[in-house]
Structure formats: C-alpha cells, structure tokens
Amino acid sequence: MKIGFIGGGTMGEAMIKSLLAKGAARPADVTVSDVSKARRDILQKKYRIKAVSDNKEAVKGAEVVILAVKPQELGKVLGEMKGLSPQQLVLSIVAGATLDGLREGLGHSCLVRAMPNMPAQIGEGITVWTTTAEVNQKQKDMAQSILDALGKEIYVSGEKYIDMATALSGSGPAYVFLIIEALVDAGVHIGLPRDMAEKLVVQTVLGSTRAVEAMGKHPAELRNMVTSPGGTTTEGLLQLETGGLRSLLLKAVIAAYNKAKALGAK
Ligand SMILES: NC(=O)c1ccc[n+]([C@@H]2O[C@H](COP(=O)([O-])OP(=O)(O)OC[C@H]3O[C@@H](n4cnc5c(N)ncnc54)[C@H](OP(=O)(O)O)[C@@H]3O)[C@@H](O)[C@H]2O)c1
Secondary structure, three states, rough: OOOEEEOOOOHHHHHHHHHHHHHOOHHEEEEOOOOOOOHHHHHHHHHOOOEEOOHHHHOOOOEEEOOOOOOOHHHHHHHHHHHOOOOOEEEOOOOOOOHHHHHHOOOOEEEEEEOOHHHHHHOOEEEEEEOOOOOOHHHHHHHHHHHOOEEEEEEEEHHHHHHHHHHHHHHHHHHHHHHHHHHHHHHHHHOOOOHHHHOOOOOOOHHHHHHHHOOOOOHHHHHHHHOOOOOOOHHHHHHHHHHOHHHHHHHHHHHHHHHHHHHHHH
C-alpha cells in the first residue's frame, strides 16, 4: 500500500515507525513531506523512506494520504493538495478537523477522520475513527490496517464520538502522566529515593491497568479488594475523595471536550 504523509513530526513519525515495524508498509512505499529539512533528513536516514519538501509530491501515486500537521497549518496544506483523484483515501489525525471541513478544504470526499493518542509511538495507542459514506470496504480495511499498527482501534459511525475520544483518550495520556509525576513526587516527599519511587509508581499503574483488563471486575470492586477496614489505603482514599479527585477528572474531560468541539466549529 503506497502511503504519503503530510507532516513528519511527532505523530507522523510514530505512525511511520509503527507501520514499518509491524510490516504494514515497506520503506519503498512510504513518502513523507515536511517543511523542515532537519526532519526530512532524520526520517530519510532512520527509516529509509522518501522525504520531500513538496506536499504534492508526497500525494502523487499514494493510495492513502495521511494528514499529520498541526491544526493551524491545515488550511494551507489542504489548499496545496487540491486535485486528488476520487479513489485516493485521505486519513486525517488533525485535532478538531471535521469531515465537512476537510471535504470543503480539499474538494474531496474519500475521507477518514481519526484520533490516535501519544502511546501510538510505542504501538500501544488507541485510535477512534470514522469515515465519510464515500469510503468503500477495501479503503476501510486499509485504514484499519494502518491504525492497527498504532495499537488498538475503534471504528465509530458517528463523528460526534471523535471529539469525545479527543477529550478522553487523545488528551488522556497527559492526565495519566500528571498523575504518575505527582505520585512519584509524593513518594520522594515521604523519603523514597526518586528512582525507586518511579519504579514503584510505573509498575503500580501498569499492573493496576492490566488487572482491570484481565480480571473483568468493576474498578470499584478491585479497589475494595485492596481497601481493608481501618487500614492505610482507606486513609489515602479519604484524602482523594475529600479533595475532589473524581469530580476534578470529570471537569477536566468536559473542558477538553468543549475545547475539541470549539476547535471543530471554527
Ligand atoms: N501529539 C499527539 O499526541 C496527537 C494525538 C492525536 C492527534 N494529534 C494530531 O496530530 C497532528 C500532528 O501533531 P504532532 O504532535 O505530530 O505535530 P508536530 O510534531 O508539530 O508535527 C507536524 C509536522 O508537520 C510539519 N509541517 C508544518 N507545516 C507543514 C506544511 N505546510 N507541509 C508539510 N509539513 C508541515 C512540521 O514542521 P515544523 O515543525 O518545522 O513546523 C512538523 O514536522 C496535529 O494536528 C494533532 O492535532 C496529535
């Protein structure tokens, strides 16, 4: 499958890396265009793919064109890409860029809108995606195999779920990183060496996540299993509940969702 990337930054590179690592594409089938010469040189050297400065060149002959530029660059890029052939599939990961906006900007209807997240960089991401009605089954399969390389993927028929996923899984890694950072600092505060605190926190988050996945129990049930009457955990939980952790997370997701919707409405 011939793939052209517009934008070879953090996410573009994550996708290229995962696609090549999982054998979903060969280096000879991938072209990336990027305004930065430094980025082009790095990508060409690291992955042996073709890196160009002209977006039109990356699009030429591509079965799938992946849009991976920042939202503020999108208008300019779409203008440069006009004149795609109807069977070329355009897959956008640009936050807030709606299918209608892409259709209008490109004058093209064969579109996928996807929201991956940052752990895609290590093949552990999750992507929520949808398509326009013009995308056929073969193209859906191609999109799925690209997104599969990034980790897990969920297809939705309603575009409204993309903004919701942006707020939860798109922004989610930042929330989790903040929690990890704060827990490590707390460990240091009570006297643990920093490297030991880091090890303890990372494995605790990882192990707890795997337990939720493997044990098939509600998180509250798992929490009850580690909360003995009158014990240490219940003291800690009292502080988290009193401080409003639950409603704070709710507010964070609602705020991110409102922002995602506002970006899409622009
Ligand atoms: N990062 C995430 O976790 C994440 C998650 C989901 C979705 N996304 C979406 O993914 C998109 C890319 O994000 P990112 O973090 O990968 O951004 P990024 O690192 O800034 O990558 C964008 C790349 O595109 C290049 N570029 C800028 N203008 C261009 C143009 N006109 N033609 C070709 N290339 C151009 C940039 O070069 P310069 O740096 O020289 O400008 C940069 O190398 C964003 O729209 C974002 O909403 C990101």
